Amino acid sequence: MNKKLALLLSVFLLSALPAAAQTEPPAFSFVQQMLLGFSGREVAVGIRLDSAGDASQPVTAQLRDEQGQVLGQLSLFEGKGQKVLLHIKPGWTGAKYLSVWRNGQKLSSDLLLVCDNLASKELRRVDNGHQQLAITFSASFNDYYVLEFLDLLNQYQAKATFFLSAEFAFRNPDTVREVLSRGHQLGSHSFSHLDLTKEDNLKIHSEIVRSLDMLEKVSGTRPQVFKPPFSYYNERIRAISRALGCEAVKWSLDSMDWNPEYPAWRIAARTLKKAQAGDIVQFHFGAKTLEAMQTILPAWQEAGYELVTLDTMLSPGPYQVDEEGRAHFPKP
Structure with a gap:
């Protein structure tokens, strides 16, 4: 009897093998x-x-x-x-x-x-109906004068958006945390400061993701705005940035502080003459910019401008960016 049971069991197991083999999916x-x-x-x-x-x-x-x-x-x-x-x-x-x-x-x-959407360009200005300006800083490596800038901004109740690279965050983690503790906004300025217009899609994606990861690791906050090195854009950079949850930002007013032919007085004169409500203004850290802002900030304050982060400027609600880089707020 035991031999018969063993034989039947063997036959059953052998018959089940083809069925098991057929479970391999494509x-x-x-x-x-x-x-x-x-x-x-x-x-x-x-x-x-x-x-x-x-x-x-x-x-x-x-x-x-x-x-x-x-x-x-x-x-x-x-x-x-x-x-x-x-x-x-x-x-x-x-x-x-x-x-x-x-x-x-x-x-x-x-x-x-x-x-x-190809017609939606990188953000250059915000038409929200308020008398606001968005001060932005871009930095890739060193934190020269950052604390002095923070103190000056505090003096005039001004808030700004700081676009920082992953290398900046790695070198200066305490500075990054101080920026946030003062109520300013953090933005990504890429991982390794390359001209992303010359890179393929996967490299662009990697540069942004790795920078977001590093900035979040250092600060506890994941940025929601991105500005590429040199402000060089194309449709691929815009699309990938937005897909990663970051609005693609440029500027409508460049202070020209990066130009050696622009001393502090010329930076101030240019910026004060050209500023209009809704502008996104580009600055960089440096001694002459710090000097210029000692003239710019009180003048803007006296003119009635509210100096805010990009997040605040975009806070009225869902917006659309048009072919000129203007953010509009469609009525419900």
Whole structure:
């Protein structure tokens, strides 16, 4: 009797082996790790069937987004690829995550699809109807005079936005924390201060993400605004920055303090003459800028300007940035 049971058990186990082997699912991959798409245009998503597993071929599957919406149908043989054309809808903004699904099972890693509107340029000024100016500073390495600037800003109840690189944060963590403790806003100025217009999409993404991570690690706050080195922009930098939760910022008024031909008096004269409500004004740390601001800040205060962070300037509500870089606040 025991021999019969053992024989039956062996037959049962052997018959179950083919069924177990058939559970190996297909495996898909994307040709690229990241794609950029712009409203009203099409983007081609390349997908490859790396392994059919135990599925019959051609293997059918679906391309879906992070919300489960089906964006395309796939039918592939092992080792072959297929392109799915996607029309980027106006409502698609920021980051979308695409993956391949079959029979309720996810069969690929995620593809990052970055969506943006080409007509929405980098932020240069804010039309919120208030008599406000946004002072911004950019720094990559050293914290020369930063504490003196902070004291001067306090003297005139002025707040500013500080765009700092990851290297600055690494070298000067106490200074970064002091900036925040004084009520100012922190922005990213990239990781390693490269001309990002010359870099590929993955490098741009890495430069911004790594800077955000470092600044958050040092300060406990993750920046929501980004300005690239040299203020050099293109549509790829704007799109990737926004997909990472950071508004892409430039300026409408450059103090020219970086120019050796501009001494303190000339910086002050230029800035006071050209400033208008809604301007985003660019400064850098340095002795002549500190001297110039001793003239600029009281003059702006006397003229009735409120000197605020970008976050405050954009606080009236949801906004749109137009083709000139102006932020508008559409009525509900």
